[in-house]
Amino acid sequence: MLPETVLRTDDVAPDVRFDVWREAMVATIFPMHISSRHSSDFWGHTRLLTLDDVLLWPVAMQASRYRRTAELVRRGDPELYHITLVLPGSGRLRVDHGDRRHLSAVNNLYILHSSQPCDVEVEENELAVAIGVEIPRVNFSSTAERAIGRILGHRISGQEGFGAVLSHFLSHLVSRNSAHRPSDMPQLKQILLDLVTGLAARELDAEASLCTETRRRNKFLLIRSYIQQNYHDPALTPRTVAAAHFISPRQLHRLFEAEGITAAAHIRGRRLAEARRRLADPAQYTTSIQTIAQRCGYTSAAHFSRSFSAAYGMAPREYRELEHRQQLDTKLGSLALPPAADRDWIPA
CATH class of the missing domain: 1.10.10.60 (Homeodomain-like)
Structure with a gap:
């Protein structure tokens, strides 16, 4: 089982639930201004899973807003990429990142970077159900970073291509944590990094710019996912x-x-x-x-x-x-x- 920490606001007094949640989110992602119309009795539930220096956190929470301003960026930058996969049961998320704005719905992905201002808000009176991922930028090559940088703030489909493979992998990790051992962490982390890199390259049709080994692993992961989905076909x-x-x-x-x-x-x-x-x-x-x-x-x-x-x-x-x-x-x-x-x- 991968290291795991659970946070439920139901475990603390109603008058401090939102403060506890806000502190946990800032510690998990990066410094932000967090607000909610439900702050008087907030409800949220998350688990924090660790893959070396990468964090995964499946979450369900009431409507709230998360803003990282230019001032907060100037105060300090942890240099993290943040990924969100929106899951069934979630309302839509309004996402602003730089000059890009979109609404992310179920089975959408998006990527943000801590060095740029961003603003994410769950639609009023809706729940957010998602998987968040925090990856330090040092894990990516300069080539991969250039590709990722060009899709920051974009709405990406989690139902086709590398988006589907990444969505399946994240969902598997958080739902089958007990199936993995701490010794699996390096391999699981590498698969995650390869999928994110492949996703960015595929979105830009720039896979040829990746190194040979990364292209090989990306192709293998796609094929393995195809077999996973079609093993029942005798042909x-x-x-x-x-x-x-x-x-x-x-x-x-x-x-x-x-x-x-x-x-x-x-x-x-x-x-x-x-x-x-x-x-x-x-x-x-x-x-x-x-x-x-x-x-x-x-x-x-x-x-x-x-x-x-x-x-x-x-x-x-x-x-x-x-x-x-x-x-x-x-x-x-x-x-x-x-x-x-x-x-x-x-x-x-």
């Missing part, structure tokens, strides 16, 4: 993946070879991992194994069974029954009688 093969990304099968092979795996093995692993998850899901216990295999991209139940057995050392049905018994044992264990000393109420 998904290394050849069709290559064609969908306008590269040759040989180029696809080289991309995956650099990651120590083949494209075919990655597709197979994705399908098997999803099948294993479904087999262990109590809600799908009555779903036939053949149906699960089909939903994971297999056209032959026999082929699925052989592949699953080779990967996990037991047949799908055997694995499902083992998981089912373990889940039942866990439930029964939670219903076990208390120690004898605590069972005086039980009649002889």
Whole structure:
């Protein structure tokens, strides 16, 4: 699990909730003037996750306004890039950054920089539901910074291209924090930096200006995301993946070879991992194994069974029954009688 700190305004007295929230936001992002019509009894909830020197903070809060003025910039600049991904359930956010103004709605992204004045306001009487990210500028090359600088304050789609991949990655990080270990932080951070760099380059159609290694990683991340979204399609093969990304099968092979795996093995692993998850899901216990295999991209139940057995050392049905018994044992264990000393109420 990545280091995590939780802040809920419900945990403090109503008359100091907004002051506590304001101090936390200034400490998390950068010095700003923060105001809200709900300041007398403000509601907000956030978690702060740490990836080395990068901070991620999923947040839900009442309508409020965040202004970083030229005066505050002159007083001090932490030199941070701030990214916001607007999530379902959120009202629109009015964003001013320099001479750019837009309204960010659900599934939009935008990037700000602490060295420039900005003004972000949640629409009145609406909630803001989003993921915020703070990245020190020292993490980016000068080439990447030039690309990012040209899209500051823009509204960016989080449903296509690198915007979709970045949105998916951020959502995964904050919703599946327990799945990661502290030792994963360097790799997770590098993926995030590559995605932000790739997003800026793609928005400007300037990917050719990036270094070869960054371009390779960006292409690999896009392809991996494509496989993640299409593993259930029986027609998904290394050849069709290559064609969908306008590269040759040989180029696809080289991309995956650099990651120590083949494209075919990655597709197979994705399908098997999803099948294993479904087999262990109590809600799908009555779903036939053949149906699960089909939903994971297999056209032959026999082929699925052989592949699953080779990967996990037991047949799908055997694995499902083992998981089912373990889940039942866990439930029964939670219903076990208390120690004898605590069972005086039980009649002889």
